[in-house]
Amino acid sequence: MKIVTSEDSPERRRFLHLTGSAIAAASVLGVTTQSSWANAAVPASSVGTTPSSDLPKAVTLPAMQDDKAEKSEMPVQLGQDGRLGIAIVGLGRLSLEEIMPALATSKRCRVTALVSGDREKAKRVAAMYNVPESSIYDYQTFDEMRDNAHVHAVYIVLPNALHREFTVRAAKAGKHVLCEKPMATSVADCQAMIDACKAAQRLLMIAYRIQYEPLNRQVMEWVRGGSVLGKIKLIDMANCQNQSKENPRQWRHVKALAGGGALPDIGLYCLNTARFLLGEEPVEVSASQYSSEGDTRFNEVEEAILWQMRFPSGVRVQSTSSYATFTSKRYRVLGDEGWADMDPAFSYQGLQLKRSRIAEDTDEFIAPGIEQISTKAKNQFALEMDHFAECVASNKQPWTPGEEGLQDQRIMDAIYESARIGKPVRLTSVEALDSFRGTPPSKI
Numbered sequence: 035m036k037i038v039t040s041e042d043s044p045e046r047r048r049f050l051h052l053t054g055s056a057i058a059a060a061s062v063l064g065v066t067t068q069s070s071w072a073n074a075a076v077p078a079s080s081v082g083t084t085p086s087s088d089l090p091k092a093v094t095l096p097a098m099q100d101d102k103a104e105k106s107e108m109p110v111q112l113g114q115d116g117r118l119g120i121a122i123v124g125l126g127r128l129s130l131e132e133i134m135p136a137l138a139t140s141k142r143c144r145v146t147a148l149v150s151g152d153r154e155k156a157k158r159v160a161a162m163y164n165v166p167e168s169s170i171y172d173y174q175t176f177d178e179m180r181d182n183a184h185v186h187a188v189y190i191v192l193p194n195a196l197h198r199e200f201t202v203r204a205a206k207a208g209k210h211v212l213c214e215k216p217m218a219t220s221v222a223d224c225q226a227m228i229d230a231c232k233a234a235q236r237l238l239m240i241a242y243r244i245q246y247e248p249l250n251r252q253v254m255e256w257v258r259g260g261s262v263l264g265k266i267k268l269i270d271m272a273n274c275q276n277q278s279k280e281n282p283r284q285w286r287h288v289k290a291l292a293g294g295g296a297l298p299d300i301g302l303y304c305l306n307t308a309r310f311l312l313g314e315e316p317v318e319v320s321a322s323q324y325s326s327e328g329d330t331r332f333n334e335v336e337e338a339i340l341w342q343m344r345f346p347s348g349v350r351v352q353s354t355s356s357y358a359t360f361t362s363k364r365y366r367v368l369g370d371e372g373w374a375d376m377d378p379a380f381s382y383q384g385l386q387l388k389r390s391r392i393a394e395d396t397d398e399f400i401a402p403g404i405e406q407i408s409t410k411a412k413n414q415f416a417l418e419m420d421h422f423a424e425c426v427a428s429n430k431q432p433w434t435p436g437e438e439g440l441q442d443q444r445i446m447d448a449i450y451e452s453a454r455i456g457k458p459v460r461l462t463s464v465e466a467l468d469s470f471r472g473t474p475p476s477k478i
Contacts, residue, residue: 118423119146119184121171121209123200124191125159128214132382133191134163136415142423143416146184149176176200180207187426189241189419190214193291194298198223205234212422214241216302216446217439219293224443228436239422239432240439243414244303244380245310246421246475249387252407253374257311257367262391264371266349269311271304271365273380274338274356282330295335297323297446301355303380304365305449306442308343308351311367313467315441316343316351320458321449326358341449346463372402383411421475431472438470 147169150156187210231238256262321341325332338356364377372391387407
């Protein structure tokens with residue numbers, strides 16, 4: 035082998051009540067052949083520091099998965115000046131452990147406001163990121179952000195069914211919107227979000243971080259180029275994790291809030307990444323789903339779902355997603371001249387890329403080796419947010435706009451329908467590549 039180194043809490047219930055949404059009734063919550071994507075380096079940024087003894091007490095978070103190594107505290111980072119001002123809407127695990135630390139290293143963005151139903155928690159977080167107390171909002175005062183000149187955009191990190199409401203409200207308040215995936219829980223909600231942002235002349239981007247990550251972009255270039263892997267035949271994908279049993283009524287297990295189970299939360303990574311790698315849109319899906327009897331985590335949503343997508347070029351994509359197995363986040367692209375393997379592929383960090391292909395420039399048989407591709411690690415959230423900021427500054431359609439999220443929702447609806455009827459479901463044919471995407475991200 036060649037190796038190259040180089041929340042169900044009182045505060046949460048108040049939050050759901052304050053949104054005014056109908057769903058609140060639930061009351062829960064060796065290789066140097068690398069593209070410029072793999073070689074580009076991110077300049078080091080001067081992140082401010084403060085003696086640890088002077089920092090506010092960290093916010094502790096409940097376990098979400100059965101993983102003994104799971105983090106229990108948010109890291110402490112400080113924001114920086116001179117960047118696109120972003121309000122973080124929702125202070126859950128993803129915001130505290132990933133998004134806000136990423137903002138501290140972003141080249142083009144900084145956090146300038148917080149939105150939370152728990153003001154004391156928000157004040158502690160604000161102190162860590164130099165956010166003034168006057169820029170802390172709750173879900174009732176959210177619309178007052180229209181008068182905050184330091185907030186140019188919002189990053190919505192809320193339960194899926196609330197994405198529409200706060201996207202529409204943000205657009206009406208004159209703010210651009212970066213929204214976590216899945217975009218919403220229905221095609222109608224996705225379309226309403228797109229329409230609201232267009233009417234307000236504000237950008238809408240869905241946070242598909244994988245499409246901005248260098249190693250995944252490297253695989254995309256190989257897949258579309260044809261010279262490294264040959265003609266692509268199959269892609270095998272899996273995104274699985276074991277949901278915590280301590281809180282079976284967390285919002286991801288409530289259909290009214292999540293829209294579904296493993297599919298929209300983690301299976302979406304397989305769906306969206308396959309579309310991204312190929313640039314094509316599937317023409318047919320077939321699926322099955324199940325939930326283990328007696329497991330109260332899955333009284334409303336599916337435990338696991340398996341589906342296959344057929345693409346116009348003939349490529350078949352087989353995907354598996356589960357909420358009750360040990361973590362597996364990987365895919366393998368199989369061509370007639372080689373394969374590429376990402377394992378892990380969908381994690382926040384530590385991604386690994388390998389490939390194997392026919393030996394070149396020789397007439398004798400040589401058993402193909404396995405080559406590991408390495409690159410300087412980059413923060414995926416910072417990459418996507420910097421692209422968003424660039425698009426806001428230049429008034430360009432983001433690479434992953436609302437239309438990209440809408441297409442995923444259409445396909446997920448078809449996957450669920452196929453699982454329900456036990457037959458393949460045909461999809462509307464889309465001929466052009468990257469039909470639902472906007473301006474490609476810069477190679478930074």
